[in-house]
Amino acid sequence: MNMAGGTVVIKSNIKLVTGRLIEQGVLLEDKMSEAYRDVVAVCEMNGKDMNEYNVKSNVRVKSEFGEVVVKAKRNDENPPSMVFIPMGPWANAVIGPNTGGCGMPQFKGIDVEVKATKDKVLIVEDLMKTYMGGVD
Amino acid sequence: MNPDSTIVTDVVCPLCGSLCDDITVRIENGKIVEVRDACDMGESKILGHDRIKSPMIREKGELKEVSYEKAVKKSAEILAKSKRPLLYGWSSTTCEAHEKGIKLAAEVGGIVDNTATVCHGPSVIAIQTVGLPSCTLGQIKNRADLIVYWGSNQSQAHPRHMSRYSSFIRGFFREEGRKAKYVVVIDVRDTTTTNVADEFIKVEPGHDYKLLSALRAVLADKADVLPDDVGGVPKDAIMNLAERMKKAEFGVIFFGMGLTQSRSRYNNVVNAIALTRELNQFTKFVIMPMRGHYNVTGFGQVLTWETGYPYAVDLSRGYAWYNPGETTSTDVLNRGECDSALIIASDPGAHFPGKSLKHLSKIPVIQVDPYHNPTTEFADVVIPSAVAGIEAEGCAYRMDNVPIMVRKLIDSEYKSDEEIIDDVLNKVMEIRGGK
Numbered sequence: 001m002n003m004a005g006g007t008v009v010i011k012s013n014i015k016l017v018t019g020r021l022i023e024q025g026v027l028l029e030d031k032m033s034e035a036y037r038d039v040v041a042v043c044e045m046n047g048k049d050m051n052e053y054n055v056k057s058n059v060r061v062k063s064e065f066g067e068v069v070v071k072a073k074r075n076d077e078n079p080p081s082m083v084f085i086p087m088g089p090w091a092n093a094v095i096g097p098n099t100g101g102c103g104m105p106q107f108k109g110i111d112v113e114v115k116a117t118k119d120k121v122l123i124v125e126d127l128m129k130t131y132m133g134g135v136d
Numbered sequence: 137m138n139p140d141s142t143i144v145t146d147v148v149c150p151l152c153g154s155l156c157d158d159i160t161v162r163i164e165n166g167k168i169v170e171v172r173d174a175c176d177m178g179e180s181k182i183l184g185h186d187r188i189k190s191p192m193i194r195e196k197g198e199l200k201e202v203s204y205e206k207a208v209k210k211s212a213e214i215l216a217k218s219k220r221p222l223l224y225g226w227s228s229t230t231c232e233a234h235e236k237g238i239k240l241a242a243e244v245g246g247i248v249d250n251t252a253t254v255c256h257g258p259s260v261i262a263i264q265t266v267g268l269p270s271c272t273l274g275q276i277k278n279r280a281d282l283i284v285y286w287g288s289n290q291s292q293a294h295p296r297h298m299s300r301y302s303s304f305i306r307g308f309f310r311e312e313g314r315k316a317k318y319v320v321v322i323d324v325r326d327t328t329t330t331n332v333a334d335e336f337i338k339v340e341p342g343h344d345y346k347l348l349s350a351l352r353a354v355l356a357d358k359a360d361v362l363p364d365d366v367g368g369v370p371k372d373a374i375m376n377l378a379e380r381m382k383k384a385e386f387g388v389i390f391f392g393m394g395l396t397q398s399r400s401r402y403n404n405v406v407n408a409i410a411l412t413r414e415l416n417q418f419t420k421f422v423i424m425p426m427r428g429h430y431n432v433t434g435f436g437q438v439l440t441w442e443t444g445y446p447y448a449v450d451l452s453r454g455y456a457w458y459n460p461g462e463t464t465s466t467d468v469l470n471r472g473e474c475d476s477a478l479i480i481a482s483d484p485g486a487h488f489p490g491k492s493l494k495h496l497s498k499i500p501v502i503q504v505d506p507y508h509n510p511t512t513e514f515a516d517v518v519i520p521s522a523v524a525g526i527e528a529e530g531c532a533y534r535m536d537n538v539p540i541m542v543r544k545l546i547d548s549e550y551k552s553d554e555e556i557i558d559d560v561l562n563k564v565m566e567i568r569g570g571k
């Protein structure tokens with residue numbers, strides 16, 4: 001986790017978009033479940049990108065604002081160089097907090113790096129712990 | 137069928153801003169056992185599942201069960217001694233609870249804000265800037281022959297919207313239903329909504345503003361200034377769409393977070409509204425934000441009639457102060473400003489950026505919610521509540537600002553949000569009065 005915020009320069013042409021999914025909506029009131037993690041801790045990528053980055057299972061997605069490990073999922077309807085993570089706790093680790101003076105953080109169109117990893121996806125409880133007790 | 141079974145018809149689904157009011161529910165022995173006609177999201181919410189069992193207070197890092205009275209007292213103490221509490225959430229509860237919440241915020245001099253802040257807040261700013269040529273969903277159902285979904289993945293976010301109000305429904309002047317309508321989706325990626333559209337226009341992320349401006353240029357007879365490609369969309373496609381919009385009998389743009397959350401934020405919406413306004417020189421055209429939570433719209437209504445402003449209102453000065461970017465929740469948290477938070481009927485733990493959560497983890501947090509969720513991990517006091525719209529009744533506003541009463545279907549052992557906030561308010565007044 002980049003605690004300082006805003007100091008990591010991301011050199012990449014990949015844009016992250018976050019948004020809703022019906023499965024995420026179904027589990028909206030059941031966020032501590034494994035099913036929710038299976039649906040939301042996911043990064044949809046085009047097959048081309050998966051090949052290029054040699055992605056098999058999990059990926060580490062890193063932005064200027066933080067990083068997170070999620071499971072890669074092939075979705076060729078997603079254009080190359082764009083990855084999609086459903087809105088939720090995992091996406092929030094990498095989205096931008098700056099609101100440009102209007103209250104709205106940057107949930108869409110964030111520059112990210114994507115790398116294959118063998119690291120595990122954190123459960124919600126552990127993910128939330130990464131925010132606790134750190135320095136701003 | 138079980139003789140104890142009761143069928144309730146015309147139930148209102150308390151989940152998304154479509155607020156479908158045609159659901160049928162079967163109740164047996166005080167429990168909902170079957171839900172008909174709702175989408176998967178609605179059904180899952182109405183059926184319910186594991187609840188937070190008891191009020192809790194965090195001691196030495198662990199949440200411990202306590203009595204309701206103790207949890208209310210602790211909450212009141214936290215709020216009464218805070219200098220700048222944040223009272224956030226509200227979008228999944230009734231307008232009656234909103235009214236109490238705003239009173240509580242006024243009493244403790246807090247900032248009161250709802251989930252619009254990370255959803256359609258930019259739309260609200262845009263609407264205040266330039267107005268909103270809109271209408272009700274009933275008019276769209278009966279009249280629209282051109283439907284544009286812009287940055288809004290209907291089929292995932294509002295699953296029944298297309299079949300109840302927009303694309304598929306037969307209307308008074310649209311007896312042929314889907315066949316009588318032309319459906320366009322404008323988005324950065326192919327989604328399940330694009331699959332049911334007649335035309336999909338793929339725009340590069342962050343280029344919506346340009347595309348809107350290009351359409352406006354064509355309407356103003358300035359097509360000659362357009363380059364061959366605007367934000368990844370060929371000029372031909374832009375010309376065709378503009379022509380189609382002009383020729384429609386009744387057109388509508390439904391927009392979602394593809395506009396509000398991408399680069400330019402509220403300016404995208406200002407531009408979309410300007411386009412709609414200009415289209416009315418040629419035909420009838422309306423525009424509508426696809427509001428997410430079932431009563432996010434209602435909170436805007438109540439807060440506006442109570443304070444004059446629709447969200448992000450700071451009551452610490454003794455009068456209402458509204459300045460998005462300053463008084464919006466994520467900004468207040470990112471600046472590390474508030475010294476306690478009451479979170480109700482929402483889950484910032486799952487929907488705020490990491491930086492905001494870091495501050496939330498440092499201050500006392502009171503959570504009022506039926507369910508354990510990521511916010512519970514930060515909570516110091518937890519008060520379980522009845523599920524509004526299933527176990528408690530009240531008013532909610534559909535995305536087109538039509539008020540609909542949500543119903544109480546079954547009894548609950550928990551108090552409603554309205555009662556809980558009222559109890560906390562009374563306790564705060566008792567503490568402060570005693571000073």
Ligand code: SF4
Pocket residue numbers: 149150151152153154155156173174175176177178179294295296297
């Ligand atoms: S579309 Fe929305 S309101 Fe209608 S049933 Fe589904 S979740 Fe409920």
